[in-house]
Each structure stands twice: as C-alpha cells, then as structure tokens.
Amino acid sequence: MRKLAVFNNVTLDGYFVTMNGDMSWAHKQDAEWNAFVQGNASGGGELLFGRITYEMMASYWPTPHAIKNFPVVAEGMNNLPKVVFSRTMDKASWNNTKLVKRDIAAEIRKMKNEPGKDMVILGSGSIVSQTGARGFDR
Numbered sequence: 001m002r003k004l005a006v007f008n009n010v011t012l013d014g015y016f017v018t019m020n021g022d023m024s025w026a027h028k029q030d031a032e033w034n035a036f037v038q039g040n041a042s043g044g045g046e047l048l049f050g051r052i053t054y055e056m057m058a059s060y061w062p063t064p065h066a067i068k069n070f071p072v073v074a075e076g077m078n079n080l081p082k083v084v085f086s087r088t089m090d091k092a093s094w095n096n097t098k099l100v101k102r103d104i105a106a107e108i109r110k111m112k113n114e115p116g117k118d119m120v121i122l123g124s125g126s127i128v129s130q131t132g133a134r135g136f137d138r
Contacts, residue, residue, distance in 0.1 A: 001112055001113060002111065002112050002113075002114065002115075002116055002117070002118050002119055003112075003118040003119070004048075004108065004112060004118070004119050004120070004121070004131070005118065005119070005120045005121070006120065006121045006128050007120050007121070007122050007123075008121075008122075008123060008125070008128065009123075016123065016125050044080065044117045045080065045117040045118045045119060045120055046080065046081045046082070046083065046111075046116065046117060046118075046119045046120075047077070047080050047081070047082045047083070047119075047120060047122055048082075048083050048084075048085070048108075048119055048120065048121045048122070048124065048127060049082065049083070049084045049085070049121070049122060049123070049124050049127070050084070050085055050086070050123075050124035050125075050126045050127045051084060051085070051086035051088065051089055052123075052124070052126075053122060053123035053124040054082075054084040054086070054092070054094070054097075054124075056123075057077065057094075057122065057123075058092075058093070058094040058097075061073075061074050061077035061078055061094075062074075062078055062094065062095070078094075078095050078096075079095065079096060080096065081096050081097075081098070082094065082096055082097040082098070083097070083098050083099075083100055083111075084097055084098075084099055084100070085100050085101075085104050085107070085124075085127055086099065086100075086101065087101055089101075104127060104130050104131070105130060105131065108131055
C-alpha cells in the first residue's frame with residue numbers, strides 16, 4: 001500500500017495564508033531549508049493538489065525564473081506525476097498532470113491501493129481536511 005503524506009506550511013494558529021492570500025512568511029531561504037526542499041523534490045512520488053494550490057504551483061514552477069533559481073526543485077515539480085482535484089477545472093495543462101473531478105476520498109483510497117511510489121499532498125488545505133478524518137490508513 002502506498003503512503004500518503006502532507007507537506008504544508010501552517011502558522012501556529014492554523015493558517016496557510018494571510019487574510020490577503022500571502023504566504024511569503026513560509027518561504028525560508030537558508031541552506032538547511034533549501035536542502036530539505038531539494039531532497040523532497042528529487043525523491044520521486046506523486047504530487048496531489050487542490051485547484052488553488054495547483055494553479056499557484058503551475059503558474060510558477062515552469063517559468064524561467066523558477067528553473068534558473070531553483071533548478072532541482074523545478075525539475076521535480078515539472079516532471080513528477082501530479083493529480084489535481086477540482087470540480088470546476090475543465091483541463092489540467094501542467095506537464096504530467098491528471099485532473100480528477102470525482103469524490104476525493106474514494107479516489108485517494110483507490111490510488112493508495114495501486115502500485116507505485118508514495119504520494120504527497122502539497123499545500124491544499126481543503127484536500128488535507130477532507131482526507132484527515134476519513135481513515136486513509138485503511
């Protein structure tokens with residue numbers, strides 16, 4: 001059975017972003033943090049997103065700026081298999097992305113039982129909240 005992990009930045013009082021949607025507070029720039037992020041990005045696996053996080057990531061990681069400044073992370077983000085859960089999107093155009101419009105809980109249970117590398121939810125608080133209370137260790 002594949003494992004499902006969460007990679008998130010959350011404030012001590014439970015917020016992902018400020019009231020204005022800013023999350024720059026979460027972007028540390030030091031050698032230890034950068035090595036940790038690069039290790040995760042090159043470790044393989046499948047990335048899971050909700051629509052909002054997907055759109056944010058898809059608008060940044062394929063850009064020349066991201067590729068120049070964070071080449072290891074950009075390569076991983078752009079090439080790893082990705083799943084975006086959205087009822088409102090019509091297509092997912094970022095490289096190697098599958099769009100899932102149906103029941104998130106049922107789809108993740110199905111994915112966990114398929115062969116392959118582990119999965120990680122990046123950001124996507126709505127996906128985390130929908131998976132956290134439903135027994136995904138089964």
